[in-house]
Amino acid sequence: MIYRTSFFIELLVEILYIGWLIFYFKVVFGNVSTVSGWTFHEVLFLIGLNIVVFEFFVGILYVWRLRLLPERIKNGDVDTILVKPLNTMFNLTLSSPYVASIISMIPGFYLMAYGWSQINQPVSFMNILWSILVTICGITIGYALLVGFSSLSFVFTNAKFLPDLGMDLLEYGQNPHPVYSTGLLRFAFYFVFPVIFLASIPTSLLFKETNGWFIVLAVSLAVLFMTITIELWSRLIKRYSSASS
Amino acid sequence: MQKYLGIFRNYFSSSLEYRSNLIGLIIKEMIGMGVILVLWVTIYQSEETVGGYSLIKTVHYYVLVPFIGIITQVQLSNELGKEIKDGLLSSHLTKPYKLWIGSFMRVLAEKIFTLSMVLPLYILLIIGLDRFFDASLLSMRGVLLGLMICLAGFILHFFLDLAITWLAFWTDDVWSFKHFKDIIFGVLGGVSFPFEFLTPGLQALFHLLPFKFMYYIPLSYMLGDRGADHLVMDLLGITVWIGIMISIAFALWQMGVRKYGAYGG
Structure with a gap:
């Protein structure tokens, strides 16, 4: 907040991004009435939740940490973190928030509230709980994916695209999951890059169907992905070499 | 001229x-294309045409977007803006060359390298698409006209x-600039959808802006929606x-460089 001009530019950009997402789906629904059985207001709730989760990742993980990781590794600039008696993975990937992103969650919450009010459908307390549980699992999976991709920076020198790659993959979470319901796409987005658990499945649990299989799968994948990422990180960080004398 | 060739x-x-950054760029573009393409392919399961576009035309449009982007995209602001912010511009200022020409050479070199790697892949992709749909939408004439607009x-x-x-002279974070451009091109340049998907009012508005020349107009030539009769007016x-951007x-450079200060030991 010290640099007010920059802060307002960052905020403007984040709001423009949200505006672009809404506009995009407005254009889609200007041409069709439903997408794989999802109405505009259901998609609006999905976009809102996706914005909240995405901005959380941008604000806590990406801007001040993962985005800069390949360059910091190349410059041998992570020594100060390694000598601290703290977990290196959490210390190198989690940061103080990028304020503009945290504020940008507000329109996401608004879209969720607006979408919900227009759907006009009673939702049970249990469905809300399941939806929150799956969202937490989705965030865990998303964190594991982002950190997993970024940790490859220890192998590929100055590969600045790696953190971006994880963020780009998360964008698949903005589509309703039935669009990935066939063949290879289903395998890819349900099991390999399960970004459908970030927003689409939680939205579906609220308004479309209570599918116990999704809940079990979400919890299992969260545990599995986190375990793999911790293992991957601890192996790859051994390749780091300091640049100082 | 010798020094610029050196750069x-x-x-x-x-x-x-x-x-590896090039591989990353290709994967990134493919992911971006895939997010949109998957949604539209699903939509075409229940619609014959959207905005006058058939499935095959829409697929060609979105497949060509990253290729056009490789030619027209410039990502200088992220790197050079950071150098200004970090006070590293001084090393450029002391050298006997014009920074903007040096920067142009830098962008050109990276672009030519990228294109030389990506072009064969794209030719294979287009041939594959034509075989898959058993139809070809691209003509040599359309592609050449589109490439001409791409260069401009x-x-x-x-x-x-x-x-x-140069806005980095006044701000302290340049990351948002790149993000800002992605959004602008997403909507106003035709990356997210062809202008035909929009209402007539929005189409007219978007045609007034320069961003259409980076994606939508070259694609229109390539897909045969725009003929050679438009070329003179477009150029x-x-x-x-x-001229306006120059x-x-x-003007921003003149103002910014006067304000610039680098402090070090």
Whole structure:
């Protein structure tokens, strides 16, 4: 907040991004009435939740940490973190928030509230709980994916695209999951890059169907992905070499 | 001229050194294309045409977007803006060359390297698409006209990006600039959807802006929606916008460099 001009530019950009997402789906629904059985207001709730989760990742993980990781590794600039008696993975990937992103969650919450009010459908307390549980699992999976991709920076020198790659993959979470319901796409987005658990499945649990299989799968994948990422990180960080004398 | 060719050679070699970034760029573009394509393919399961576009035309449109982007995109503001922010501009100022020409050579070198790697892949992809749909939408004439606009679009984008870069003299974070451009091109340039998907009012508005020259107009030529009769007017329009961007970029440079200060031991 010290640099007010920059802060307002960052905020403007984040709001423009949200505006672009809404506009995009407005254009889609200007041409069709439903997408794989999802109405505009259901998609609006999905976009809102996706914005909240995405901005959380941008604000806590990406801007001040993962985005800069390949360059910091190349410059041998992570020594100060390694000598601290703290977990290196959490210390190198989690940061103080990028304020503009945290504020940008507000329109996401608004879209969720607006979408919900227009759907006009009673939702049970249990469905809300399941939806929150799956969202937490989705965030865990998303964190594991982002950190997993970024940790490859220890192998590929100055590969600045790696953190971006994880963020780009998360964008698949903005589509309703039935669009990935066939063949290879289903395998890819349900099991390999399960970004459908970030927003689409939680939205579906609220308004479309209570599918116990999704809940079990979400919890299992969260545990599995986190375990793999911790293992991957601890192996790859051994390749780091300091640049100082 | 010799010194600028030297810069070109240096950056070309540097591109070779970090080849993994090119692979990353290709994967990134494919992911971006896939997010949109998957949604539209689903929509076409229940619709014959959307905005006058058939499935095959829509697929060609979105497949060609990243290729056009490789020619017209310029990502200078992120790197050079950071150098201004970190006070590293001084090393450029003390050298006997014009920074904007050096930057142009830098962008050109990276672009030529990228294109030489990506072009064969794209030719294979288009042949594959034609075989899959058993139809071809692209003509040699359309592709050449589209490429001509792409080159002009690249020059326009370079000066636009240069103007954005100089904004770093007044701000302390440049990351948002790149994000800002992605959004602008997503909507106003035709990356997210062809203008035909929009309402007539929005189409008219978007046609007034320069961003269409970076994606939508070249794609229209390639897909045969725009003929050679539009070429003179389009090139004239693009030239006017290049003139405007050059004026803005140079005015910002003059003001910014006076304000610039680097402090060190």
